[in-house]
Amino acid sequence: MPTFSQILSKPSIFKDRNVLSPHYVPDILPFREEQIEKIMNWVAPALKNERARNIFVYGKTGTGKTASVRHVMKKFEEEKQPACTCYMNCRIYNSRYRVLQKITKDFIPEMDKAGFGVATLYEKILAWISGGSRRLIIVLDEVDMVGDLDELMYTLTRANDDLKHGSLSIIGISNKLDFKNVLDPRSRSSLCETEMVFAPYTPSQLQAILLQRSQMGFGQDAVDESAINLAAAIAAQETGDARYALRLLLKAGEIADEHSLMHISDKEVEDARKNVDSDIAAEIIATLPDQQQLVLYAASALSLSGSKYAKLFAASDDEDGRFLASGEVYEEYTRACKAFKRKKRSSRWYREYLNDLEMLGLITMVESGPGMRGHTRLIKVGYPPLQIKALIEKNFVHGKVMAAEDEDAGGTQEKL
Ligand SMILES: Nc1ncnc2c1ncn2[C@@H]1O[C@H](COP(=O)(O)OP(=O)(O)OP(=O)(O)O)[C@@H](O)[C@H]1O
Ligand SMILES: [Mg+2]
Known part of the structure; x- marks a missing residue:
């Protein structure tokens, strides 16, 4: 058995592991100088006591949106002014209420308790901004996760009309390119006052x-x-x-x-x-809804036990014979629903689940060739089926059985 000091003195290839962590923001962000400069220009008015523009930043995952905006915020906070920023990730702060609560919690310590209503939070924030003639910039990262975004945008825009002194601006960030189409035209135009795209x-x-x-x-x-x-x-x-x-x-x-x-x-x-x-x-x-997990589970289980049509597929261009027919996966899904005590959904829903799984790259699908009767979709699991099956089993057995019981309880209540 080694001692801790032996473990700690073991040579390592890392000089500073921390700089490779996904949360680390480097001081210099190459290839984003232009975007950073533009954002700085758009928020700079807040430093001379004017309202900053609302900005909407979007681009695919990992294109430096969060890192660039945080970089600007850091620079901004270094200036001593009544201007301030409040960053939040809307995966956590995913409703109007939570967003307002986060702002009060950051700036108004006496409000650091639960139990205030939206109206009170709103009033307190306005009084705080107005009292110090503050220029508050709220960064809503992954803003598409806010469930009642139209309401949030409405509230935040109204705040500027209600404020006698100071102002409030928003920087929204998202990697869902088409999400703003679902917004109400009014919230869209205020959120997207100024837009910026980050290319891959x-x-x-x-x-x-x-x-x-x-x-x-x-x-x-x-x-x-x-x-x-x-x-x-x-x-x-x-x-x-x-x-x-x-x-x-x-x-x-x-x-x-x-x-x-x-x-x-x-x-x-x-x-x-x-x-x-x-x-x-x-x-x-792990973050898939139950039904999609069950379909993926069925496809993995069947890949392991072998398709009924394996011989047919082996003759086609599927060299490794891993394709499954959509119908047999549905049968296996039916068995899985029984085994895990879940409600089975109709084949129409099943097809939707297959599309979801394909979009996430967890399965691939092709139309059957002339070797098979009629047209059926052929499915292949994108990752080692043994691992996937074990993982989903674990999710269900350790994490989700309780959820099934809760669902049942909910169902009974509904009937009452
Ligand atoms: N130009 C860059 N120079 C150095 N590191 C970068 C650059 N762009 C991104 N990174 C690094 O890549 C990682 C991902 O960047 P970031 O979190 O900003 O992506 P994102 O666009 O916000 O993605 P998502 O939409 O998934 O949230 C981070 O660790 C970040 O530090
Ligand atoms: Mg991000």
Whole structure:
């Protein structure tokens, strides 16, 4: 058994692991200088006692939206003015009430208790802004997660009309490109007063970002140039996502540490990719609604036990014979619903669930060729079925059985 001091003195490839964490915001964000400068220009009026513009920032995941806005906020907070910012992630602050509560909690300590209504919170915030002639900028990251966004926008816009002194502005951030279409035209026009799009990074931009971080995070020459290029190429092929690229680099470092290597080559990046991909799949699966999990479970179970039509598929271009017919997966799904005591949904819903799973890259689907009677969809599971099956079993057995009982209780109440 090693001692702690032995463990701690074990050499590591990392110089500063922290800089590779997804929460770290570097001081310099290459390729985003232009966006940062524009946002600075748009919020600068707040520093000379005018209202800043509302800004809506959107772009695909991992394109540096959060990092850039936080960078601007940091600079902004360094200026000593009655201007201030309040950042929140709307995954957590996902309603008008929670957003208002967060603002009061950050700035008005005596309100740090639950139990106030929306109207009271609103009044207190207005009094606080007006009392100090403040210029408040609220950053709503992942703003599409706010359930009653129209109401929130209405309240925040109205605040500016009600305020005698000071003002309130909003920076909304989202990676759901079409989400603003569901907004009420009035909230859309106030949220999207000024818009900015973040484009995905190109392979060479990702290379530069990875190089910057690897120099900060690892010892000198610890990472092969070709390993960086490989990680950048993999991430660029996915979606130009810097978060994914950095995750590959971090995982490659961890793999190197596990094998006591002081060097990262292509091999560690390749291994990291497999690891990171199944981690990401596990994260996606864990947040899937029950029904989609059950369909995915059925497809994985059937992939393991083998399709009835395996011979037919083997003759077609499905070399590994892993395709399943949609109908047999539905039968397996029916059995899974029984086993996990869930309500079975109609085949119309089932087809929707398949589409959801395909969108998330958890399965792939093709139309059956001439070898099969009629037209059926063929399904293939995108990740090792054994792992997926075990993961979903765990979700149901350890995390969700209680939920099923609650649902039943809800159902009985409804009837009363
Ligand atoms: N230009 C850049 N230079 C250095 N690091 C960057 C750059 N852009 C993004 N990153 C890093 O990539 C990761 C993801 O960036 P960020 O969180 O800003 O993405 P995002 O656009 O907000 O994505 P999402 O829509 O998923 O929230 C972070 O760790 C961030 O530090
Ligand atoms: Mg973000």
